[in-house]
Amino acid sequence: MSLLTFLNSQVFATEVVYNFVIVAICLYISIKAHSLYELSSHKGIKYFRNAFVFFAFGFILRFVLNWLGGSYGIEFPWIMTAIEALFHYTMSMSGFYLVLSLIWKRLTGVVEKEYTLHFLGVAIAILNFIGSTDNFMFFTMLGILAYAIIISYGNYVEDAGRHYFLRLYYIVMVLAFVGWGANFLAQFVIPFYPPFKWYVYLITWTVFGSFFYGVAKIR
């Protein structure tokens, strides 16, 4: 497929809008969290910010992958492989940081070594590369989100409804879990039922939109 055809296609336009909205939300959250971190040096805010910085990079890489895959994938397979590995690394890191933002206080006495997370992220990217698969990233994300559901539900119960977003947080985590599960299933379902992709996109938008709502409401 030529670049022009690809650019003109509706699929490309949808991909641009889909990724742009998510990247914009992630950058908004990252910038707001960063400004608060600069004042407070609060570790939880730092990890939360990092999670959304990695999400932003992840979705930029995802878009580049789709774009290059549709245009130059065959000519430069090594570039595709490198970007894909980077994508797996950034997405895994975003999940790790999101969970770390929820549990860092419980790690009392444990020295939080962030480089171990990076090491894990790289390991996942390498395993995916060796296995020529996305599965290690998908299963890692599903595991992380399952854990995040438990933690966020605990936070919600403990909070007894005092804070508006904690009520929503665990529902968003459940939705994110469903979204990633659907993302994983998409590779099997889409060949038979193409509209399935839009359901996955809708779930992902809802998840990031909810975070945007939660952050934007705080003034």
Added chain:
Amino acid sequence: MSKKRERLEVICDMLKSVESQKEIGPTRLLYSSNLSPQMFRDYKEEMLEKGFLEEKDTGKGKVVFILMVKGCSFLEKYKVILEFVENFGL
């Protein structure tokens, strides 16, 4: 038994003490902060390092703390920071 104060709350209390007095000596700030001397030293160092406070020599061999612009920003944004932390379970 009262709940142990969080780090952000301690910083806020200390900055408020300085703000209310315009300038305050180390001993008075230590008493008003309700911290142990060691912890007070740590917090004081952190706030000087971050530019929340500045040490000013009064000329009589005494040192006082004054609130800086960044310290004012912290006080202004304290509620936002707290809301952010609490709403996202951070």
